[in-house]
Amino acid sequence: KNEVEQSPQNLTAQEGEFITINCSYSVGISALHWLQQHPGGGIVSLFMLSSGKKKHGRLIATINIQEKHSSLHITASHPRDSAVYICAAYGGSQGNLIFGKGTKLSVKP
């Protein structure tokens, strides 16, 4: 079992739909990162969370430390949101992130 699990693996949505991507982790963490990777490979950091909820534009990220679960929500989805969304956990004791396998999102017009 991977230490960081994401669901769904693939997601197709219609423009305007509300989207939720889930991330569950089995390790103790001090921070959780949500990353966005567009075709061509560039990665952008969306959020870094250690508790609660953060919002940036149409993106909302939440984390429940007790349940070891985080969600990324996209409101009013748009085709330009099409990308791979990656959840990554930082355990604190090493310098590395433990990555989920990513969720490939495709938003159709």
Next chain:
Amino acid sequence: GAGVSQSPSNKVTEKGKDVELRCDPISGHTALYWYRQSLGQGLEFLIYFQGNSAPDKSGLPSDRFSAERTGGSVSTLTIQRTQQEDSAVYLCASSLQGLSTEAFFGQGTRLTVV
């Protein structure tokens, strides 16, 4: 600089040759990370620098891989005697003080070993 800069953006090399990949982190960021993403695979941790030292080299896949960081800034990832399985996108990231602070990623170097 404004962001994390990696060079070259693309590199095609013959099997058996050595390659050097460069990462220029955001100015002032003490932590620097190298990751690898093979085709169709997720991201894989390679090595982490705090300043010039590398407290965690656990992800380097073989002794053909080495990395250094000088002056607490630029880092070079060297792959000796490249093999076809080394073909991947190599990503560098930096953060202010470690992964409890936000990480910023470069655009990556796409390495193809032929």
